[in-house]
Amino acid sequence: MPPSSQEITSSSLPTLLLLLPLFSALVILLAHRVLKGACVAISIFSAAICFLISLMLLGTKDAAPLLLPFIEVRNFRVAIDAVIDHQSRGMMFIVTSIGFFVHLFSVGYMKEDESKERFFGSLSLFMFSMTGIVLSGNLFMMFIFWELVGLSSYLLIGHWFEKPSAAEASKKAFLTNRIGDFGFMIGILMLFMANHGDVSFSGLHASFTEGPLHDSAKLHPTFMMIAALGIFMGAVGKSAQFPLHVWLPDAMEGPTPVSALIHAATMVAAGVYMLVRCAFVIEASPDASMIIAWIGGLTALMAALIATQQNDIKRVLAYSTLSQLGYMVMAVGLVAMQAGGSHHDAAAPGHPAMFHLYTHAFFKALLFLGSGAVIYACHHEQDIWKMGGLAKRMPIVVITFAIGTAALMGVPWITSGFWSKEAILGVAFEVKGGSPLLWIGVATAMLTAFYMTRMFIVAFLGKPRSENASHAVHAPIIMILPLVFLALLTFFSPWDWAARMLEAMKPHHAAEHHTVEIASILALLVGSSAGYLIYKGKDTDPLASNPLAKVFANKFYFDELYTVLVKVFQDGLAWIITGIERIFVDGIVARLPAFVARRFGHSARALAGGHLQGYTFLLGAGLLVVIYLIVFVLPQAGH
Amino acid sequence: MSPLEIVILLPLIAALAIWLGAPARITSVGSALLNLLLVLGLAWNFKSASAGKAGFAYESARIVLDNPAISFGVGADGLAIILALLTALVAFAAVWQISADKPGIYHIASHLIAGGAFGAFLSTDVFFLYAFHELALIPTLIMIANHGHGDDEHRKSVAWKTTVYLGVGSLILLAGLVWLVLEFSSGGKLTFDLMALKAQAAATPLPEGKQATIAFILLLGFGTLVSLFPLHSWAAPAYAAAPTPVAMLHSGVLKKFGLYGLIRIVLPLLPQGFYCPCVQNALLFMLLGNILIMGFVTIHQKRLDDVLANSSVMHMGYIFLGLSAGTEIALRGAVLLMFAHGISIALLFGLAGRMRNQIGTLELNKLGGLGAHAPVFTVLFAFGAFASIGLPGLANFAGEVMIFLGSFTTFGSTSFGPLQWAVVGALWGVVMSAVYMLRAYRSIFHGTAMAGHFITDPGWSQRVPFVLLAAVLLIAGCCPWILLGLFKTDLATLTDAASTAIHSATKAVSH
Amino acid sequence: MPPLLFYLFVLITLGFGLNVVIARNPVTSALSLAVSFVGLAALFLSLDAYFIGVLQVLVYAGAVMVLFLFIIMLMDIKSEEAGGRSSMAAIVAGVVVAGILAVQIATVSGKLPFSGKTTQEAALKLDEAGARWEAKGKENLPTISRDLKAGELPDAKLMGETLFSKYVFHLQVVGLLLLVSTVGVVALSKREKEASSQS
Amino acid sequence: MITLNHYLIVSGILFSLGLAGVIARRNILIIYMCLEMMLSAGNLALVAFSRFRITDGLPDYTAQSLVFFTITVAAAEVAVGLAIIVALFRTKQSVDVEAVTKLQG
């Protein structure tokens, strides 16, 4: 029978969604010599189409089409299959829309770059892999694309690979993610084993809710905890949670659009997305959810603290991204704690983490692109202390930037950031044992307000502090447009109708707890006013001398610590083990026997020493031995 | 005459022809291409052809000796076909990339090695299976000793080490095989025919203790040839010193013989022995040695060829892991990984060789910034490098992941056995391989180039072999089911034997 | 043979044999070897192997020893040219090896079932042997049976009979061997025609 | 009384004497003499055995004929051997075993 239109869309749209960017990536890889500038067009075109498709998808109803049998062994199969539900549809929209805008923005931003073909190719590759993650219907598929986004981020961070810092940053990013994936894989394998080889989300969900794994939380708590934490470790790597957060700030070595798309809005959020996807796994282990929540909270606070003392505009934003991601992860943990082992459908619409992801995606992308515009205007000057007074020179940029900042600080009632943050703090408030996390959240909010104010004031107000700043030029229209669009999205996203339409699962209990509201509003006021008072009209950072501030400025010395760890536990160990391997293993297995053989052979040569007497003696002695053996030994030996 | 015999003889004939003075390059590349097409054809036609007994196709046998019954028997099941495919591909690439200024012996040696590999993979008679592998060793050693890299004395010593090492290994192997034949030959008369041996093994399996002993001897013998830790120390120096085509062929193809032998001979004939706890635990220790210890050793290397050589030693551990898991998924994964690793390491060695020719050194700290000068070269190298660190979409990933999955098929259980712990170690190995590969990649292609240390992109004709290999990596990585489809059935029987053995073993443990 | 004589001849054989080994001068050695062989021949006689005994005297004590002496004279090797003293080690080695070997043989030599017998105990039964010979009816050698009947051992005849009836082929081969050795000797010891630098 | 044992022991001692000479002496001529001694020791043993292994009333003449062949062969060997030794003496002016130590290792 002919497939109904619904089926067609449900299987062909996702396929298209996947294949278009892949296609453009491949074309660019193979033919960029021929196509030259056309590459850009191809890439943008594919991004645009994807945007449209994801819009079309918004209407469709849930489905789980199989796209490709990847590995098939008799009854076992690892498939590339899409799951289309509210979550993936919403995420698809975020990815493709921001992706599209970033493509546009890049056309302007990368104009002078001589290898922009490579850039756009990698962008398409990223779009492909990200789409894969969003659509993936089982953990393996997710892992596959998980690694692929890692690759594309590696390529994009290292876009200017002649710069050693960029090269190092890309390497660092990939390796840190690899460590996360190590745990991720273990988690997957454990689930694979526990769930009889079925790691599709639907299958897992089924067996966790009423299937064999239903009360695994009680039966084997440790196993479930390790499994959950394994899965979480993947997220830790990808979403740059403590302690694997170190790569994200360095990733700012990449071109700014990349930072906006990958390292702010989408890829880093993939971790959260994945956690929400398999929330039921985490719920199965209260301990795990507790740990996750706390790691999220710590990351949020720590990143916020660090952000207060960064001078590179992009780094400030990077750390704010970290801390917002911390929020989301904390939210995941909190919701799981709230579930407390009992399985309510956590993936149902209205997960605060997803909501914050959604709002954050837009305003953070906006902020990054804005900063990109600023940097572009200031001839790739990134130090905020060398800017200033830009408000007059680029009004639109500044306005959009201000909207973004407001959203990030969570200005009450009008900004998206406010609602999503409230949602998270609300959960923290509800969950018993969540109060410390609540206060961490509030503190983070205060700090956020503080450092954003600081950045805004220092960068845009006052008078220019450098040549570049004073001759800042206004960005071209192609870069302005995305800013505007994103500003609009930022503005409208929290409204119910928008949220419903985009299926951004606006939480049901946003803005209920007045204590929380008051707390966060107070935090906002305190933070921003502090920032205003301290930095108003300053040309240098007054806090720089403060020892505590130094600690923040140096990111709690994490990089130094890790450098030492790598030196000792990797290179040192490698040195030692190599020595052992060369000396002992090779020595015992190979050199010793060889040596013995040579010695023996050498002394055996003496038997043919050339002296007749020696030979005759040997003959005689041999005769003796033979007689002795055969006459006096062997008969007794009892053969 | 079976087409497989042509496949085996063609390279040998080509070598002979070149020796007799035929134009080296044309003959060699031509015959290699011909063989590649032939093998592809056979693979294509395999499904329909595989009507032979026990899933073997294109069978033929010529009696060579009556008692012990030895016959030059060839035949191909999916496993053999895949490895033949690997051989054909790598051989083609290897002979193509030999630069014109090299003497004919390069081509002769390459073809001899290829012929030996074909013979080893395609014979259905234990005797010839063993014999062809040995045949392939001589040219390897001669080439290392006479045309290898490094100063004369170093080359020679490496060559001797390899010679004696592999010699001892193959002799241990021979002893094991002879014992096997003696045990499994039914009714007084000895036979080396694999089918007959299998039949006898199925009819009257040996007591487990004896099985375990023989299996362990064979494991040591084959293991030496595959550089199983701690019998590995010949491999890295040999590959580092070997001339490019030899390195490609030996590390890519010939080395797989040991694993092939284990799958082909040990698993079906001695399942209880191979999967008895003692042998298994020993094997797990050794392969973890391969993965973790060699991983660290590789991280420590300072020259690209050393990195590649050691990494290829390290990656053997994963394939052994697949064997030790023994489930069908894992075994297929192992075979897939054999193929993938062969292609990727051949690609990497080939490119490294080209780099050595142009720059003259492979010292990592003397290189840099090549990415800007030779983008095509860089991309090709990236294919190899990322494949070998198991990036999805390239062939190695599918194999590795299948091995991992196959090791976790103790369904429903929520506790780790030794195998699962080994997998955890292996997963950390994946991280380590990423570390050394990216370090190498970064210091060669990123940053800024040293003065005078430039390379040029390969011209169109020079690209052919590398592009071919890269393409294979991509295809096999994106659609592994194509390869996996080649052997639907033939591993099934084997794995049933294995799984029953495993279960009995686990029972033995649990009781 | 009475023990006394036996021991006398043993003394001669071994004593002069020892002298061969220890004498400094080759001539002395050669002569003592001859004497020792004579003693040995006497032992052969004591074993009723008259023909062998005679052969021993003729071939060894006669021909071979003469040959030796001739060569020694020809080269006129003085004891010092004969090579310096052997090293102590060599001597010790020789003594030890020989001693152990002798002991070993001695221990074994008693182990035979009939090694305790004397010649008297293991007496020859000449008459029945003679009867057997008659029964064989060997016309060509009637004397053998006659002698046997007469109670004396026709050693040479029996020996000859054995050699020329049973061992003809071997005799031929030995003849061949002798010829080969002759030719070899000629080829090896002939002087070169034109006195060239070598030899 | 004199038993076979005595003869065997004598032959054994004679053999050992010869061996001792062969090992200990350096003069090739004397070594050669000692070899002859060893041969005749073998002969003595053979004769003794043949005497005590009485076959139909007579000594075993097969063994004695072997002795005969041994003696003959020994003579031939002596001839060839001395020829070689002479050749050696011509080239090296010495019959010391230490004159032939070029081939070694």
Added chain:
Amino acid sequence: MSVFTIEAFLAILGLVLLMIEAFAPDISRRTLASLSIGGTALALILFFTVASHDTASLPAFVQPWMKLDSLAMFYKGLALVITLLVLWLMHECAPYLSKYTLDGRLSEMFSLPLIVCAGMMWMAAATDLVTVFVTLELVTVSFYVLVAFARKSTLALEAGVKYLILGALSTGILVFGIAWIYGATGSLSFEGISAALIKPETSKIPALLGAAFLLAGLGFKVAAAPFQSWVPDVYQGAPIPVTTFLSVGSKAAGFVVLTRTVESLMVEHSIIGPEVKALLLVLGALTVLLGSLPAIFQQSVKRLLGYSSISHAGYLILALACGDSVRTGMTSGGIVAFYLATYLPMTVLGFLVLAVLRVNGQGEDIRDFRGLGKRSPLLALALSLALASLAGLPLTAGFMGKLFVFISLVDQAYWGALVCATIGAATGFYYYFRTIVAIYSNEGSSSEPLKVNIASKFGAVVLAVTIIVLGVFPKPLQQTLSKPLEVAAKTH
């Protein structure tokens, strides 16, 4: 036609040639060579065509002493072949050999091998120790002459002296052994000995003593440790053709006697069987080690081949020790014969190349082989084949023999001996490949092509092909040799 006729013909031909040399001194070497070679070839043809395999066909006066079982026929054939090859090699080497002989004359070199051949053929069929002793001495004495013949070369002379002294010593030991065996068993024929050894009343210890001396004496001829020390020196010193003759001919002769002796000593239910077996195992293992390990250091290929022949002797002794292998249906004698048959072409090929190098004024050291791959690709390839085969690489003749030995060892679970055999083989890989690598190495001492006459080329090709064929398709040879099993079955 009786085989004996052929042997007699050879012996007489040898005599005639000797006489010619004696009475017509100015006859050209070429005629001599062609005469002897032609004669041997004729004998060979006759042997393989019309010779009868029936013991009854022998003349009456040799019948009691000879038995024409297939083993005997095989070794006779082997003797003929090797003699022919040696004579041809002699002819090849004549240019450089004549420099070292008296007045540059080689006549004995062409006549003595014929007599040696006759002796070996007789020995192959001998059934009693008297015949063995006489023929063995015929061969040995002729070899004394042959080894020392190129007496103007001091090395050859030295080799001659060493071979002479040690050979005579071994003869003495052999005689003593025969005496004691006779004393213990009362018989000199192999049947008689084994018959006596089956009887329980036979006194064991004296028999063992006899066996010890006998094995020591024969062990010297086959270069078994610890009686092997003469081999390297003599092989290195003797003229190349003579060395070839020694390493194949005399060794084969020694082994046929050893085989028959061991078979009669180790006949089943023999009272001394186990001891002899154990002793042979020990000696075999020791021989393998003492043959291969010192070879690591050799620089002279000729000497190297000497050592290699020792280690091969070790494998053969192990084969003998294992006794008849029921599984493969081959007697130990059959295995030994097979091994020797495969050993012949590779050794001769090796020496042939040495000879060619010598004729081209080169030495015998490994460094003289450098660049041979360029100077004469054909010889290079052939020699590499020969060496690979000596190393026991599969698909060459050398492997099958080793395989049979391995099968026997594993079958009887003699792990110690197996380990020694393995070590030996592994070392072999080293020193043979060292030479192969030298052949194909770049830094050739000189690179002008070698002068190789057509005969040598042809010979090399034939031998190489033989190696391959025996390695890949050993069926016919093995079938001719697995006949002895029935014979053995009949005898026991």
